[in-house]
Amino acid sequence: MALRVYDTRSRTKRTFEPLIEGTVRLYACGITPYSPSHLGHARQAIAFDVIVRWLRHSGFAVDYVTNFTDIDDKIINVANAEGVDFSVVAERNIADYYQVMDAMNVLRADAYPRVTETIPEIIEMVEQLIEKGHAYIGNDGVYFEIDTAPEKYGQLTGQTLDMVRAGAGGRVDDTGSGKRDHRDFALWKLAKPGEPSWASPWGEGRPGWHIECSAMSLKHLGETFDIHGGGADLLFPHHEAEIFQSECCLGHDPVVKYWLHNGLINVDGEKMSKSLENFWTIGDTFEHVHPLELRYALLNARYRQPIEFNMAMLEESKKHHERMMEVYGRALVAAGSGDWNGCDSLEEAAERFTAGMNDDFNSRTAMVEVQSVVRDLRALLESDSDAGLVAAGVAWLDEFAGGILGLLPDAESVRAAQAEGESARDALAAKVEPLLEARAAARAAKDWPRADQIRDQLNELGVVVEDSPDGPVWRIE
RNA sequence: GCACGAGUGGCAGAGCAGCUAUGCAACGGACUGCAGAUCCGUGGACCCGGGUGCAAAUCCCGGCUUGUGCUCCA
Secondary structure (H helix, E strand, O other): OEEEEEEEOOOEEEEOOOOOEEEEEEEEEEEEEOOOOOOOHHHHHHHHHHHHHHHHHOOEEEEEEEEEEEOOOOHHHHHHHHHHOOOHHHHHHHHHHHHHHHHOOOOOOOEEEEEHHOHHHHHHHHHHHOOOOOEEEEOOEEEEEEOOOOHOOOOOOOOHHHHHHHHOOOOOOOOOOOOOOOOEEEEEEEEOOOOOOHHHHHOOOOOOOOHHHHHHHHHHHHOOEEEEEEEEHHHHHHHHHHHHHHHHHOOOOOOOEEEEEEEEEEEEEEOOHHHHOOOOOOOHHHOOOOOOOOOHHHHOOOOOOOOOHHHHHHHHHHHHHHHHHHHHHHHHHOOOOOOHHHHHHHHHHHHHHHHHHHHHOOOOHHHHHHHHHHHHHHHHHHOOOOOOHHHHHHHHHHHHHHOOOOOOHHHHHHHHHHHHHHHHHHHHHHHHHHHHHHHHHHHOOHHHHHHHHHHHHHOOOEEEEEEEEEEEEEEEE
């Protein structure tokens, strides 16, 4: 069944057909590393991680590029406040990015280009735009002239030139005094004293905000490529500016075949943002939940929908993920991983999972299938059925929950965690066994207060006792 | 104001013309001294008003509410 993707530019779901058969070239806008990564970065990275995993699973060779905008006003501001070079700030936050993304099982992209490593290509692109009459040199930098390609306005947001002209009235920005029209945008900003800068034909300066993505995608993926992604907040002006730059520079249209945009994170019904103080860094969230539990929470909605983030939804995802891990761990230790082909219910689950993912990467539908396989697997474990079926369930989860959704740690660390649990259990057994016997005696004598008191003692040891039809079972809380 | 989305049961969240979504919660039952876990089962929804269709949560029109963008942002 064919993969269909929602393309922002055409505002429709389109059958996915790459420009070069069998390969997918994908560029996703990454971060500006001026502060530790936040939940919005996590959502973007995880959304495209799953998209890339699914494309590869579907047989495509994927070339996945995501960038670091490692020179920018905000980085400079932070560096100035700390009295350090801008690169110190950028490096520190890039390191943070890799660390938290690795923890959440985000596979590394094939390339992480940086603006500071792409300066020659950026300068060349700006020169070409000037040559072709799409850009002009102002007194404080080089600008793209919107009026040279008015038909490209509003390609992603549906806005028209007039709307923006009216909407921005009285709010003409103060940074581009050299602009001829407030809708023009900077390609190259001349440096003010003390700012980091690079030599260019127009003087010392640095790239404008949008040009780096046009230059980096061209450098790493070529003159046309299949998918360009990023957060929905980049639609305008960033991605529309890219369309102007790339298409006007290269002289063909379109440069990007499909535009994919992930939804934003909301807190209390509003977009998460620093000014509203409703801000969660990824590190903050790790204080409360395991990285994979956060990943679970962020995949619990389609990538395009906004997510309302709060402790309640986080706790619910934690609960679901813990349950999956418990069943998966027990099953893995009991039966190992086998082969799910030939098992009807698992094949049907795989079909529904596939249908969901092929429908614009609907990870939520996929998660429902994971939940149902987990439920069935737990029932199997409870009814000591044959190991082959259990192993088949493990294999299914390995492939889909682990391989595609990235929700499982690798099997070795699961085994290690199970083994660690076993040894912790053994260590406590000497203390627990006598108490269990005493409690059994009290229960036999129907001395309920005494039995409950012993249960409390066990709780203090961190042990939870549950009476089952087969006698009491205990586990470490 | 303009643009683009979204409005589904207590909550999360699918479906997007006819066929139980699912999960959590709730309720009932099994099992229980109690608790917990597990299993079985039940109820409950499609923002409002028109329209098209044999048939609409699903398509069309209008309205309302809400989010995002129009300014740095994943």
